[in-house]
Amino acid sequence: xxxxxxxxxxxxxxxxxxxxxxxxxSAPAPxxxxxxxxxxxxxxxxxxxxxxxxxxxxxxxxxxxxxSNPSATQGKDATKAPPRATGTSSAGATAEPSSGAxxxxxxxxxxxxxxxxxxxxxxxxxxxxxxxxxxxxxxATTSVPPAAPSLDxxxxxxxxxxxRAIGVFTKxxxxxxxxxxxxxxxxxxxxxxxIPLSDLRQRYDLLLIKVLSLLQDGDPDLAAAISSSREAIWxxxxxxxxxxKL
Amino acid sequence: MVCRKVILALTAVAxxxxxxxxxxxxxxxxxxxxxxxxxxxxxxDKVVDAKRNADSDYTATCKDGNRYHVxxxxxxxxxxxxx
Numbered sequence: 001x002x003x004x005x006x007x008x009x010x011x012x013x014x015x016x017x018x019x020x021x022x023x024x025x026s027a028p029a030p031x032x033x034x035x036x037x038x039x040x041x042x043x044x045x046x047x048x049x050x051x052x053x054x055x056x057x058x059x060x061x062x063x064x065x066x067x068s069n070p071s072a073t074q075g076k077d078a079t080k081a082p083p084r085a086t087g088t089s090s091a092g093a094t095a096e097p098s099s100g101a102x103x104x105x106x107x108x109x110x111x112x113x114x115x116x117x118x119x120x121x122x123x124x125x126x127x128x129x130x131x132x133x134x135x136x137x138x139x140a141t142t143s144v145p146p147a148a149p150s151l152d153x154x155x156x157x158x159x160x161x162x163x164r165a166i167g168v169f170t171k172x173x174x175x176x177x178x179x180x181x182x183x184x185x186x187x188x189x190x191x192x193x194x195i196p197l198s199d200l201r202q203r204y205d206l207l208l209i210k211v212l213s214l215l216q217d218g219d220p221d222l223a224a225a226i227s228s229s230r231e232a233i234w235x236x237x238x239x240x241x242x243x244x245k246l
Numbered sequence: 247m248v249c250r251k252v253i254l255a256l257t258a259v260a261x262x263x264x265x266x267x268x269x270x271x272x273x274x275x276x277x278x279x280x281x282x283x284x285x286x287x288x289x290x291d292k293v294v295d296a297k298r299n300a301d302s303d304y305t306a307t308c309k310d311g312n313r314y315h316v317x318x319x320x321x322x323x324x325x326x327x328x329x
Contacts, residue, residue: 006253167278169302169316173285173324214281 151232153246156225160211165218174214177207182246189240197238204234279306283314286326290314305329 161171181203187193188200208230215223236242276293283290283306290308297305303317313329 006250006257167274167281169278169282169318169324170285172318172322173282176323177285210285 151229151236153233153236156222156229159222159225163215163219163222165222166214170214174207174211177210181207185237185243189243200237201234204237275304276306279304279314279316280308282316282324283308283326286324288312288314288326288328 160166166174181200184193184195184200184203188195188197208226212223212227215226236246275296279296280290280293283293289310290306290312292309293306294309295307297307299305299317304315306314306316308314315325315327315329317325319325
C-alpha cells in the first residue's frame, strides 16, 4: 500500500508538470521572418540580405523589368537581372519591408509574368547576353521597387494580442497609451485641442519605440513587421480622412 | 531497496521540475510587472518579489528597493503607484 502511494505521487507530479509545460512550449515563431524586414532594423536586413539575394534576384527582378520595358528589351533585361539584384542588395533589403506583407503577391506576379516572358524572351536571352546596352537601363529598373507599403492593421493588432513576448499587464498598459494617443488625434481633428502634429509625431515615435523594445527580444518578427509599417501607420494617423475610417 | 531509491529519485525530479516551473511563472510575472512599471516611467531595474493582492492587483518589489502597487482600475487602465 505504501509503495503504491509513493509511486503514485511522483507520477501525479510529473503529469502535473507536463500540463504546465504545454503552454510554455507552444510559441512557434511565424514563418514570415525573412519576409518582414524593416528598413529601420539594420541588423535584420543585414542578417536577411545574404539569404534573400540568392533566391530572389532572378525571380522578382525579371518581372519588374518586364513591366518597365515590355516592348523589345525583355530578353536583355532578363539576362541582366541577376547582377543588378546582387549589386543592389541593400536597396532590395529596403524594399523588402513593403514586400514583407506582400511576399505572397510577389510570387503570383512571378508566376503570371514568367510564362509570358519565358516563352517570348528565351530566344532573345541567349542572343542578348553579349550586348552592352542593358546596363544603361538598370538604373531605371532600380527606381521601380519603391512601391507603396501595404499595411494590415488588423493583422498587426491580432499578432500583438497573441504574442507571448509581452505580458498581460504590459499589453493593457500599451493599449491605454495607444488609446490616449488616438484620443489626442481625435481632439486635434475635431478642433477641441490645438496639439501640433509634430508633437503627436514625437509621441507616436516614443510609443512605437516602447513597443519595439518590448518585442525585439521575444518576438523579433513582429517587431520587424511593426517597424516596417511605421510610416504607413503614421500616414493613416496624420490623414484626417483615413483616421476617420479607423 | 532499489525500487525505493528509484521512487525517491523520481519524486525528487518531479518536485524539482514543479518548483522550476513555478519559479518560471513567477519570473514571467515579474518581467510583466517590471515592464509595466517601466512603461509608466517609473524606475525599476528588476522585480524581485511580486505579491498578488487580488485579481489584477499586485505589489511589486524591485531590486533597488522601490515598491509599487500595480493594479487595473475600474476603467480598465493600468495604474502604478509608488508605495
